[in-house]
Amino acid sequence: MGRLFGTDGVRGLANREVTAELALDLSVAAAHVLADAGAFAGHRPSAVVGRDGRASGEFLEAAVVAGLASAGVDVHLVGVVPTPAVAYLTEALHADLGVMLSASHNPMPDNGIKFFSRGGHKLDDAIEDAIEQHLREPWDRPVGEAVGRVTHALEAPRIYEHHLLTTLPHNLDGLTIVVDCANGAASSIAPELYAGAGATVIPIHAAPDGWNINRDCGSTHLESLIEAVREHGADAGIAHDGDADRCLAVDADGNVVDGDHILAILAEGMRDAGTLAGGAVVATVMANMGFKLAMESAEITIVETGVGDRYVLEAMRAGGYVLGGEQSGHVVMTDYSTTGDGMLTGLHLLARVAQTGRPLADLAAAVTKFPQVLLNVSGVDKSRIDSADAVAAAVASAETALAGQGRVLLRPSGTEPVVRVMVEAPTEDQASAIAEEIADVVRAELALD
Numbered sequence: 375m376g377r378l379f380g381t382d383g384v385r386g387l388a389n390r391e392v393t394a395e396l397a398l399d400l401s402v403a404a405a406h407v408l409a410d411a412g413a414f415a416g417h418r419p420s421a422v423v424g425r426d427g428r429a430s431g432e433f434l435e436a437a438v439v440a441g442l443a444s445a446g447v448d449v450h451l452v453g454v455v456p457t458p459a460v461a462y463l464t465e466a467l468h469a470d471l472g473v474m475l476s477a478s479h480n481p482m483p484d485n486g487i488k489f490f491s492r493g494g495h496k497l498d499d500a501i502e503d504a505i506e507q508h509l510r511e512p513w514d515r516p517v518g519e520a521v522g523r524v525t526h527a528l529e530a531p532r533i534y535e536h537h538l539l540t541t542l543p544h545n546l547d548g549l550t551i552v553v554d555c556a557n558g559a560a561s562s563i564a565p566e567l568y569a570g571a572g573a574t575v576i577p578i579h580a581a582p583d584g585w586n587i588n589r590d591c592g593s594t595h596l597e598s599l600i601e602a603v604r605e606h607g608a609d610a611g612i613a614h615d616g617d618a619d620r621c622l623a624v625d626a627d628g629n630v631v632d633g634d635h636i637l638a639i640l641a642e643g644m645r646d647a648g649t650l651a652g653g654a655v656v657a658t659v660m661a662n663m664g665f666k667l668a669m670e671s672a673e674i675t676i677v678e679t680g681v682g683d684r685y686v687l688e689a690m691r692a693g694g695y696v697l698g699g700e701q702s703g704h705v706v707m708t709d710y711s712t713t714g715d716g717m718l719t720g721l722h723l724l725a726r727v728a729q730t731g732r733p734l735a736d737l738a739a740a741v742t743k744f745p746q747v748l749l750n751v752s753g754v755d756k757s758r759i760d761s762a763d764a765v766a767a768a769v770a771s772a773e774t775a776l777a778g779q780g781r782v783l784l785r786p787s788g789t790e791p792v793v794r795v796m797v798e799a800p801t802e803d804q805a806s807a808i809a810e811e812i813a814d815v816v817r818a819e820l821a822l823d
Contacts (some may be wrong), residue, residue: 378509379502381682387479388430392485394437401473402440404489408471409447412665420448422467422490422527424460425475425657426559426617429584430485434475437489442473443522444515452530454582456559456618458533458715461494465712466533476617479594482587494712496684535567537719541710543647544729546573550608550723554599555580556592558616561779564717568612572723572728577600588615593703593716600628610727610734612720613703620703621716623723625735635738636723640705640776641697642676642740643726645768649696649709650674656689656698658682663781663798664743672740681785683714692729697720699742745779746803747809749795754820755803756793768815772797772808780805782812792820 382733386392409419421442425431439449450467457474464472472490489497555561557579565577579591592620593613603611603624611624623631644650654675669676686698699705704714711718727734770780780799795813
């Protein structure tokens with residue numbers, strides 16, 4: 375059996391891979407690892423439990439609550455909220471752990487279980503491994519007054535919303551925005567939040583029914599947001615995903631403003647305000663070369679990590695940095711949050727627009743994106759990628775041809791027999807040609823027997 379935890383919790387097809395039985399057992403194991411570790415003399419352990427709007431979240435939530443309470447953990451049930459809300463409330467309510475049921479931007483049939491430790495932090499590998507080791511082991515069950523109690527923390531979403539509004543450096547008065555809630559966890563919070571910050575808000579895809587989360591909407595499907603921004607003559611559009619830990623945007627003309635643009639805009643704003651710790655921003659190896667050149671021009675250092683927001687967070691904690699993120703729209707601002715928060719990102723992006731009086735398109739123009747081509751080469755032995763001389767030679771030849779006006783990145787998939795070939799170049803045709811050439815070499819040299 376492979377490792378249960380992936381790069382962001384446990385995720386899979388609900389009721390087949392992510393079952394009620396697994397949710398209950400994982401919650402008991404997490405209680406033994408996280409609640410016991412945070413307990414003090416006389417301290418009664420507690421947990422925050424939230425979910426996105428998927429229908430499967432209803433029975434999975436019941437299983438998680440049953441597991442935690444049976445292990446002696448009091449549960450604050452916060453209902454349908456964004457993932458970063460659970461992280462924030464875990465800290466705000468002084469809970470020993472947080473549990474979020476969501477598969478983020480995945481289709482509705484999937485679901486997932488994410489844990490946060492005391493203080494609202496994502497778990498490192500060692501703690502996840504410890505939870506797996508405790509899975510289904512014999513344990514001494516509490517009885518009587520020692521079992522956990524369950525309360526419905528109905529005020530929790532408003533506490534989170536108030537927190538976000540207190541972080542704003544400038545209100546959004548005068549801005550008209552379209553907000554795509556992905557029929558997800560942002561639906562009951564985001565329209566009120568942005569309006570509370572001063573914007574005129576036109577919400578779309580804000581009517582979740584348990585089945586329509588992420589369906590042709592949100593940060594992975596920007597078409598309807600682009601159309602709505604143009605139709606209403608809005609200043610900008612904001613797109614969240616199912617659990618609202620991502621934020622992408624579009625400008626008034628409907629052009630996409632992705633995570634690289636957003637990071638650059640926020641970094642320059644924080645630099646100007648004197649709040650960019652170390653004069654640096656943390657980004658992954660997938661950040662576009664145009665972003666890197668923009669940061670170099672702005673005299674902002676880039677600290678580079680592997681792909682995944684957990685690696686961004688690790689680098690931020692290690693270096694004391696306060697801003698980091700990914701091209702996908704996961705942006706972390708550790709002055710205000712312990713994890714990526716899409717609505718926090720959206721507020722601060724729009725605040726920069728309002729504060730400067732410059733259109734979003736003008737701010738985003740600081741980053742001139744290089745055409746990027748990504749090919750997935752399947753059916754190969756990814757473990758040999760670093761020792762294949764012919765592959766290394768093909769990459770070196772491509773980099774020589776690009777002459778500093780592009781780059782090549784080869785990355786083995788973490789879950790599949792796939793090597794990802796990414797090429798950036800001055801033109802789409804050149805990027806495609808080079809990517810295909812390298813992919814052919816990878817297929818020839820690393821083919822599975």
